[in-house]
Amino acid sequence: MGIRAVLLLVVSVSLTEAAGCIPTTSPWCYKNSTLPEEDFMCKWDKRNPKENQTHTLFIWDSEKKTFIMFANSGDHSEKYILLEELITTRKMDIWVQTQVGNLTCNSSKISVILECLVKYSAPQITSMKRSAGILSLTLGKPKDRKGVKYEIRWRERGSEWQNATFETEDSTIQDSYKLHLQKQTIYQIQLRRQAKLQPHLCKDSLQTLWSDWSPVRDVPLEIRLPLVKCWVEKKWMNGTRHINLTWDEPSAEESVGGVEYKLNINVWPCEKPKRKEKLTLDRAYKTSITYSEARISIIATNKVGSSPPVEIIIPAVKHLSTPIKGPGNVNISNVTHESAVVSWLSIPVAEQRGFLLHYLIWISGQGNTTLHKVQANETSFKIKNLHPGASYTVSIAGETMAGKGPNSTVNFETHSEEMGLSWQDQTILSVCVVALLCTIICSVAVRRGSRRNQYISAAP
Known part of the structure; x- marks a missing residue:
C-alpha cells in the first residue's frame, strides 16, 4: 500500500505551471479493428519545446483503484501496448506524465473503455462509376470484414460540404454506395468510417472514433462522345509504313483527375490477325504496320468510366507494285x-x-x-x-x-x-484374279469328274 500511495501522490501533484514543464495533450488510444487479438496504440502531441524530455503513459483502473500500467516511452509521443497487458472491458483513466529535468507535469486524463476504442484506417475507394446523375462507389472493407458506419461528404469545388451517413453489412466482399449528383457538375468527395461497437458495453462511450478522412477525390463528368481522331501515314519502306496517330482530349469537365487512353491495333489479313494493346496518357501514338489493312480503336477512361470506342480503319496499300520475287x-x-x-x-x-x-x-x-x-x-x-x-x-x-x-x-x-495402281484398279484386278482362279479350279474339277465317269463305265 505504501508504493501505491507514493504513486498516487506523484501523479496527483500537478506541476503544469512549473517553469520548464509543459504537459502534452491528452492521449488517445485505440486499436485498428474489432478483432479480439488486436493490440492498442496510444498517441499524444508534445507541447514542450525543450529537449531531453521523457514521457510515461499511466493507465489506472478506477473501479479497482489500482494501476494497470505505467510505461515509459522515452522522448517518443506514442506507445504500443500489448493486449494481454490490459483490461479492456472496464473504464480506465489514462494520462501522460512528462518529465523535464527534475520537473514533472501531467496531461489531462481521459476515462474510457478500451474495447470501445476502435479506429479504422481511412476508407479506400476502389472504383467509381458515374451515369445518369448517379455516382456508384465501391469501397474496400476493413480487415475484420465487419459492416461499418460511413460518413460521406461532397461538394462542388469551392462550395460548402454536404454530408450523409450510411451503414454496410458484415461479410460482404466490398462495401458500396450510390450518391445522387447533378448531371453536369463536377464534384469532390471524401469518406470516413466508424466501427459498429458492442451496444451493451459502448453505448455510453464518448470516445467513439472515426477513421481519418480518405484523400479528396475529384469526380469528373462521364465521357460521352467518341474522340476526334487524325492519322498521318508516312513513307513506305521494307514492307512497312509508319503511322502517326493523334486525337483530341475530352472536355475539361470530363478530364478532371486525368484521362488514360487504351488502343487496340488489329492487322489483317493473317491466319490469325495480329493484335496489339497499348495504354498511354499521351494523345499521340506512333507505330509501324504492314501494307495490309489495319484497324485501331481508341477508348478514353477517366475516374468514373470510359468513352464509347472510336475505330480508325487504315486501308491496305493498293496498286503499289507487283511482287519482286516468286515463292x-x-x-x-x-x-x-x-x-x-x-x-x-x-x-x-x-x-x-x-x-x-x-x-x-x-x-x-x-x-x-x-x-x-x-x-x-x-x-x-x-x-x-x-x-x-x-x-x-x-x-x-x-x-x-x-x-x-x-x-x-x-x-x-x-x-x-x-x-502403281489406284485402289479402283487394284480392286478390279483382284476381282479378275479371283474369277480366273475360280474358273481354273472349276475346269480341273470338271475334268477329274469326267475321267472318273469314264473309269466307272469301262469297268466289267
Missing part, C-alpha cells in the same frame, strides 16, 4: 501416276510490294496448260487428273492488285501405271 523453295512430293502435291514458301512481306491477293499456279504438260488460284495464306496445292508417265512443269507467282510477279518453276514426271 521460294518450290517442291513436288507425293507423286503418283495421276496426282502430285506442290508446296512453296510464302513471298516475304517486304517483297510482296503490295497487298497479296492470291497465288497463281500454272500446270503445263501433254500440250495443255491449266491455271489455278489459291489463297494468299496457302503454301501447298494438290494437282489432280494427271496422265501416267508424263512430264509436267509447274509455275507459281504471287499476284497483287497491280498484277502478278515473277514465276518460280519446277518440273516433275508422274509414275507409270505399272509402278
Whole structure:
C-alpha cells in the first residue's frame, strides 16, 4: 500500500505551471479493428519545446483503484501496448506524465473503455462509376470484414460540404454506395468510417472514433462522345509504313483527375490477325504496320468510366507494285501416276510490294496448260487428273492488285501405271484374279469328274 500511495501522490501533484514543464495533450488510444487479438496504440502531441524530455503513459483502473500500467516511452509521443497487458472491458483513466529535468507535469486524463476504442484506417475507394446523375462507389472493407458506419461528404469545388451517413453489412466482399449528383457538375468527395461497437458495453462511450478522412477525390463528368481522331501515314519502306496517330482530349469537365487512353491495333489479313494493346496518357501514338489493312480503336477512361470506342480503319496499300520475287523453295512430293502435291514458301512481306491477293499456279504438260488460284495464306496445292508417265512443269507467282510477279518453276514426271495402281484398279484386278482362279479350279474339277465317269463305265 505504501508504493501505491507514493504513486498516487506523484501523479496527483500537478506541476503544469512549473517553469520548464509543459504537459502534452491528452492521449488517445485505440486499436485498428474489432478483432479480439488486436493490440492498442496510444498517441499524444508534445507541447514542450525543450529537449531531453521523457514521457510515461499511466493507465489506472478506477473501479479497482489500482494501476494497470505505467510505461515509459522515452522522448517518443506514442506507445504500443500489448493486449494481454490490459483490461479492456472496464473504464480506465489514462494520462501522460512528462518529465523535464527534475520537473514533472501531467496531461489531462481521459476515462474510457478500451474495447470501445476502435479506429479504422481511412476508407479506400476502389472504383467509381458515374451515369445518369448517379455516382456508384465501391469501397474496400476493413480487415475484420465487419459492416461499418460511413460518413460521406461532397461538394462542388469551392462550395460548402454536404454530408450523409450510411451503414454496410458484415461479410460482404466490398462495401458500396450510390450518391445522387447533378448531371453536369463536377464534384469532390471524401469518406470516413466508424466501427459498429458492442451496444451493451459502448453505448455510453464518448470516445467513439472515426477513421481519418480518405484523400479528396475529384469526380469528373462521364465521357460521352467518341474522340476526334487524325492519322498521318508516312513513307513506305521494307514492307512497312509508319503511322502517326493523334486525337483530341475530352472536355475539361470530363478530364478532371486525368484521362488514360487504351488502343487496340488489329492487322489483317493473317491466319490469325495480329493484335496489339497499348495504354498511354499521351494523345499521340506512333507505330509501324504492314501494307495490309489495319484497324485501331481508341477508348478514353477517366475516374468514373470510359468513352464509347472510336475505330480508325487504315486501308491496305493498293496498286503499289507487283511482287519482286516468286515463292521460294518450290517442291513436288507425293507423286503418283495421276496426282502430285506442290508446296512453296510464302513471298516475304517486304517483297510482296503490295497487298497479296492470291497465288497463281500454272500446270503445263501433254500440250495443255491449266491455271489455278489459291489463297494468299496457302503454301501447298494438290494437282489432280494427271496422265501416267508424263512430264509436267509447274509455275507459281504471287499476284497483287497491280498484277502478278515473277514465276518460280519446277518440273516433275508422274509414275507409270505399272509402278502403281489406284485402289479402283487394284480392286478390279483382284476381282479378275479371283474369277480366273475360280474358273481354273472349276475346269480341273470338271475334268477329274469326267475321267472318273469314264473309269466307272469301262469297268466289267
